[in-house]
Amino acid sequence: MHDLIAITALGGLEPRVDTVAGTILSENPGLALASVHARMGHEDACRAHLADLLDGQVPEVGRTVLRDPEAAFWTGPDQWMVGAPFDTHEDLAAELKARFGDTASVSEQTDAWACFDLRGPGMAAVIELLCPINIRQMQTGDAQRTSIHHLGCFVLRRDPSDWVRILGPRASATSLHHAVLSAMRSAL
Amino acid sequence: MIINHPLLGPRDSSEFVYMGDASLIERPDPEAETAASDFVEYAYLRDNPASWLRELWFHEGGDRSWLVVTRNTVTHEISQVEMARDVARSKGRSK
Numbered sequence: 001m002h003d004l005i006a007i008t009a010l011g012g013l014e015p016r017v018d019t020v021a022g023t024i025l026s027e028n029p030g031l032a033l034a035s036v037h038a039r040m041g042h043e044d045a046c047r048a049h050l051a052d053l054l055d056g057q058v059p060e061v062g063r064t065v066l067r068d069p070e071a072a073f074w075t076g077p078d079q080w081m082v083g084a085p086f087d088t089h090e091d092l093a094a095e096l097k098a099r100f101g102d103t104a105s106v107s108e109q110t111d112a113w114a115c116f117d118l119r120g121p122g123m124a125a126v127i128e129l130l131c132p133i134n135i136r137q138m139q140t141g142d143a144q145r146t147s148i149h150h151l152g153c154f155v156l157r158r159d160p161s162d163w164v165r166i167l168g169p170r171a172s173a174t175s176l177h178h179a180v181l182s183a184m185r186s187a188l
Numbered sequence: 189m190i191i192n193h194p195l196l197g198p199r200d201s202s203e204f205v206y207m208g209d210a211s212l213i214e215r216p217d218p219e220a221e222t223a224a225s226d227f228v229e230y231a232y233l234r235d236n237p238a239s240w241l242r243e244l245w246f247h248e249g250g251d252r253s254w255l256v257v258t259r260n261t262v263t264h265e266i267s268q269v270e271m272a273r274d275v276a277r278s279k280g281r282s283k
Contacts, residue, residue, distance in 0.1 A: 061195045076251045077195070077271065132200050132249075144196075147203065147249035 009114035009173035018181055021188035023120030025180055028165070032086040033109035034093035038078035042103040049100045050080060064143045064156055073143035073156060081109065081154070081167075114173035116180060119163040122188040127155065127164060129183040135164070149179040191257060192269050196250060203249035209234050210242035210256045213276050238262050244272060 008029045010016050015027040038046035050058050054072055057065045059080055064073035069089060072082045084092050093108040100106060118126060127135040131146040133155060138144065143156045153168040153176065168176040189201040211234075216226035235241075238261060245255045254272035259265070 076253055077273070132203065145250050145252070152249060152252075 009170050010177055011174075016177070018184070020181070020184040021122055023118065023122035023126065023184060023188055025177075025184060026117045026119075027177070028115040028117050030086045031083050031110070031113075031115045032089045032092040033081060033083050033113055033167075034096050035075065035107050035109050036072075036080045036082055036096060036100060037076075037105045037107075039102065039104060043078050045103040046078070046100060049103060053082070053096075053099065059143070062142055062144060064141050066141055066159060073154070075145065075154070086110065112170055113167045114170040114176060116166045116168070116177065117163065118166060118180065118184075121162060122184065123162050123164055125187040126180065126183045129187045130179065131155065148176060151176055151179075189264055189266075191245065191255070191266060193247065193250070193253075193255065194269055194271055195253070196247075199247070199250060203247060204245045204255075205248045207244040207246050207254070210244050210272075210275070212244060213256075213272065213279065213281060215281075240267065 005013070007013060008015050008027055010027055015029050017024065017026045036046070036050065047058050050072065053070055054065045055067060059065050059072050059074040061074055065071060070082055070084045072080045075081050082092065082096060089095065092110070093106050097106045124135050127133070130148045131153070133144045133146045135155070135157070138157045140157055140159045140161045143154060145152060145154050147153070148166070148168065151168050151172050153166055156165040156167070158165055166176070166180065190198045191201050191204055193199050216223060216230050218227075220226060241259055241261050243257050243259055245257050247253050247255065256270045256272050256275045257266055258268040260267070
């Protein structure tokens with residue numbers, strides 16, 4: 001058996017936390033992710049499985065369903081990202097595949113994304129500087145994909161509404177972290 | 189320039205990538221007797237109208253959907269935006 005040491009997306013042993021003027025950016029390594037894409041002709045059956053998973057709700061365009069343990073957000077037509085705590089759902093993709101069967105294509109996404117939580121009174125000012133989405137118009141539960149420093153990222157507005165979760169490409173986690181932290185220092 | 193995405197509403201054109209003439213959806217039948225000339229036309233020949241043009245745009249910095257945008261090449265006015273998959277399916281493509 002290999003004796004491997006788990007590291008976070010930024011390469012540390014512990015998740016990194018930065019605070020600027022009371023607004024906190026924290027790396028979140030505790031998220032398991034899998035994408036679900038309905039197969040052609042099985043759209044309704046796939047939605048039924050998703051609703052079954054999420055207490056009868058399916059995320060509509062630009063929206064999330066925030067709940068525990070599984071949550072989901074809309075990523076495209078007939079396509080969603082499902083997230084859950086990594087500690088309890090490390091095999092999320094396999095669980096979902098067993099549930100959805102041939103109605104959907106499910107892909108493991110956990111190690112594809114780096115997750116950052118940005119929270120505090122300056123959150124909106126920072127997001128405004130980072131990307132072209134209208135963060136002040138977004139409500140709790142809204143999800144948008146946008147570009148942050150040329151990186152395709154998901155921005156999810158959570159509850160309470162001074163909190164956004166940013167999912168960006170894990171291979172560029174340090175660049176994304178640098179971009180967000182620079183914006184915090186600039187805007188706050 | 190603002191593109192009115194059919195699902196996501198008005199979005200800045202900087203989020204999109206231009207992917208060419210929408211006639212690219214209509215790939216010729218490779219089994220047809222005229223396939224060679226059909227594909228030359230499909231791959232190389234484009235109309236270049238100074239007026240309305242149907243174009244493919246890819247929402248690269250957004251939900252990654254492909255759109256068919258009807259745009260006036262003179263004024264940049266956009267009269268219609270459709271999901272490319274709906275256009276393709278209505279033409280019997282993407283079976």
